Amino acid sequence: MLKRLTSRALVYGPLSFFVLISLYPLIWLLFYSFKNNEEIFSTNVFGIPKNWRFENYNNAFGAFDLLAYFKNSLIVSIGTVVFTCILALMFSYAAARMRWRFANASRIYMTVGMFIPMQIILIPLLIMERTMHLQNSYLAVIVPYVAFQLSFATIIFYAFFRSLPYEIEESAAIDGASVYTIFFRIMVPLVKPAIASVSIFVFLFSWNEFLIALIMISDNALKTLPLGLLYFQTQFGSDWGAMGAVMVISTVPTILVYLLFSEQIEKALSVSSAVKG
Amino acid sequence: MTHKAKYNLALLIFTVPTLLFFTVIVIIPILQTFQKSFFDWDGLSPATFIGLDNYTRLLDDDTFWVSLKNGLIFAFVLVVYQIGIGTLLAIALSSKGLKAHKFFRTSYFVPVVLSGVVVSQLWIAIYNADGGLINSVFAMLGFNYEQAWLSGEHTSIWAIAFSAAWHNLGIQFVLIYTAIKSIPEHLYEAAKIDGAPFWKMHWKITIPLLSETYKFCLIIAITGGLNAFQNMYVMTNGGPGNISFTLTFMMYKAAFRSGEYGYGSAAAAILVIECLLFTILINRFLAREKITY
Structure with a gap:
């Protein structure tokens, strides 16, 4: 049973890691499209925007x-x-x-x-x-x-x-x-x-x-x-x-x-x- | 009109437009590029024949050797990441009783549908020296490894190549995955009865059966790497200096920025020879016979 569990983990672990590598940059892009420069590169690099700057989209359009x-x-x-x-x-x-x-x-x-x-x-x-x-x-x-x-x-x-x-x-x-x-x-x-x-x-x-x-x-x-x-x-x-x-x-x-x-x-x-x- | 004449007329209508169009737009320009590589030519005034001068100038040009090396590095990164990792993921995902197949497959493939320019622009932000995603990850983990990835002499081409490898991992993954799926189950039964370990079984059975698929994958990855242009054009503009040049970039600069069409043609000619060489080598060293189950 334990062996089965570890072998499952050995398969799911790397598979999930590469999902993260493939998708996280895109999620990061989505987040930063709502941030300002300061948030993107210093105060809030990884996470969800603290306040959603929809004006970015306005400016872009x-x-x-x-x-x-x-x-x-x-x-x-x-x-x-x-x-x-x-x-x-x-x-x-x-x-x-x-x-x-x-x-x-x-x-x-x-x-x-x-x-x-x-x-x-x-x-x-x-x-x-x-x-x-x-x-x-x-x-x-x-x-x-x-x-x-x-x-x-x-x-x-x-x-x-x-x-x-x-x-x-x-x-x-x-x-x-x-x-x-x-x-x-x-x-x-x-x-x-x-x-x-x-x-x-x-x-x-x-x-x-x-x-x-x-x-x-x-x-x-x-x-x-x-x-x-x-x-x-x-x-x-x-x-x-x-x-x-x-x-x-x-x-x-x-x-x-x-x-x-x-x-x-x-x-x-x-x-x-x-x-x- | 006789039946025979009608048949021949149809034959002409079906074949001549395509053959003519292909000859005018592809074949003649290819020959012209080779021909013009022996000329000194600015694209406007008549060209002067200078023999092998463009080629000897290439051999003396430091940028040529940097470009050649960068093309090989680019191809190497694509092969290792897309085919190497792609194979491991495909084998892992094809193991039985795995849940959420569809989710994994879709996730690996999504970056493929992005435009190449978007990918390059995204990775400029990721590689940003001041607080870009990668440097922030290193800072968070406590490693003192932050650097200016895209302008570093030893990191630039690797960083650019990795962003391209990330972009199209999904294509190679799907090719390898579908090939693995088409291998009949009974080929593994004997190995399973003998209790062969999972990875050994795949090393001995799966990988050799994929040689046809690998041939195709290797050709796309290697020629794709040697031909790289758009990534460095958007991310570094070949620089700083010439450290992220490739042969296509060199041709672009010579012909369309300095007006040296002859010199640019010589760089393009070398690129074609290089691609053909790799295609021949791949065809030679991977099994030619078709595998039937």
Whole structure:
């Protein structure tokens, strides 16, 4: 009995310790978003705020155009997801299910983006976007995001299309269905789990991407959330409470989305690793 | 139109846009970066070919060696914390009869959904030299270990890397945890009958079966570490001096701050070679054959 108790403690102890490490910084952030500088760094570092300074949130909302940054990030992320899925689905279907000489070679060609860090294209990309006057537009970031996410997306979709039985298309073709009907009506609906998985990943990636957005977008009205946060930091960096409030406001929606969809997100993660292994 | 022609037309419609787009935005720029790394170029006027000069200049540049070392430290911290601790947590959590699975899993994963910039800004406050969270914990415990974490010569890159490791522990944890969950129970039965101790059983059975998962995890962790940029950009701006530079940061500074596009391209080229090298090594040393149960 005692042995059982200690072995339980040996399991629960470390597990709980890392819960503390993962969550306490976030709770600490929530607390300090209601404190002033003195409380945050000297008089009340760890605990619940003694008096709740809601004015931090007022100041934050006043100076930080959260809605605009959110809107920009949403447009960029949804645009990236939609274009990535359309292009990758069409290509992967052709590579996995249609008969042509370069099917395999072109599939391997498309995976290059997985093994190459995205930064390498940044310098030529900037020159390209400069000559095409694409800088400071949503497309300035959507185009490179889509191009680099294509590799990951085609790997996942290809694996899914390959796993479907060939009889599906054969019987549809006998019924006189065209390639397009087979693709849109039959094949795409069959790989919905893969589409969900790819969408979640591509969305998270574009929601958080920083370096390309930093180089391509300088117009404040088009900045995505990460850039907006950085801008706020340079303006109000010494007011830690208001800074904390901005961080909380910009984080709460994503945490809510995660708590709502946590099962799907975890499933999506394991689907993609299983495919890639 | 004949059936054959229709089929070929569909094939073109399905493949050409994607292949063309990928080639123009990814492949050609990659080649241009390598090409431009042999040029002296300010991004505006015509480039002059200078052979290997950018590369020899890199080898003489102290910042290059600091950047290279920092990338390796960053990758090391990610591997140890995310894969090492992630494995221990996943094994512990998959032991039978444990309560509150969901709570533990969710807790480890929550930081993942934060924006990277928020994480960096949060950890600036945590590492703050005057009364930041870490120094306050040390003060409370009575250790005389308080310091300026982000500006210390020996602590800066480790501190930045740890904040990144903290951010994405959940991804690696979930990958490893789901892989462990898919190992069939009967593989452990013989070990249990022999009375093998808990950790030994997992060392001998679980870890070897995870080699495919580890391959994937190692590639994300190591290339993620070598590529690091946003963390130091927000937390220290590479400084003080050059102590928290990485190769991406070096490329950024050279190209977009000093207008030395050729030199920046050389730094980017080295980064790509480094990432490819690690990917090849990982693929070589971890089992290639797929495991089926």
